[in-house]
Amino acid sequence: VILALLLSGCTTIDQGSAPRDWPRLAIDVRKVSYLEVLKRCSKYSPAPIACAEIHFRTMTCEIWVTPDVSKWVLNHEFGHCGGADHYGESTLRDAWASYKEKR
Numbered sequence: 001v002i003l004a005l006l007l008s009g010c011t012t013i014d015q016g017s018a019p020r021d022w023p024r025l026a027i028d029v030r031k032v033s034y035l036e037v038l039k040r041c042s043k044y045s046p047a048p049i050a051c052a053e054i055h056f057r058t059m060t061c062e063i064w065v066t067p068d069v070s071k072w073v074l075n076h077e078f079g080h081c082g083g084a085d086h087y088g089e090s091t092l093r094d095a096w097a098s099y100k101e102k103r
Contacts, residue, residue, distance in 0.1 A: 013076060018083030019096050025054065025061040027081050029074070032064060040064045049073055052080035054092070056099040 032040075041048035041064060050065040050073050061081035065074060085092045 012087060013079045013084045014087045015079060015084050017085045017087075017090075017093065019093050022083030022092075022096060023056070023059055025059050025081050027061045027063065027078065029063045029065065031067045031069070034066050037064050037066055050077050052077045054081065054095070056096070 037048055037050065040053070041051035044051060050063065050069060053062040053064065055061070063074070063077040063081065065077065080092065083092050083096065
């Protein structure tokens with residue numbers, strides 16, 4: 001089963017929230033049209049500007065952004081690929097724990 005999480009880049013992330021045993025993921029930055037970003041990311045955020053899709057089964061992280069993405073937004077999504085959640089959330093931490101239990 002592929003575990004995928006899409007996280008929008010609309011809020012700040014807590015760099016210290018990544019689990020200590022978070023895996024090193026291969027990162028693939030996909031620069032696409034805004035319509036493609038909407039297609040990929042809008043079900044997780046009403047007005048997405050980017051998102052990171054994490055697949056633990058393949059240990060990959062796909063970042064979906066527009067070609068003119070700001071460095072701040074791109075760095076934010078890299079943070080998610082590194083296991084960091086938004087402040088006050090535990091989405092990635094919980095997903096990683098769930099994946100490990102099922103292995």
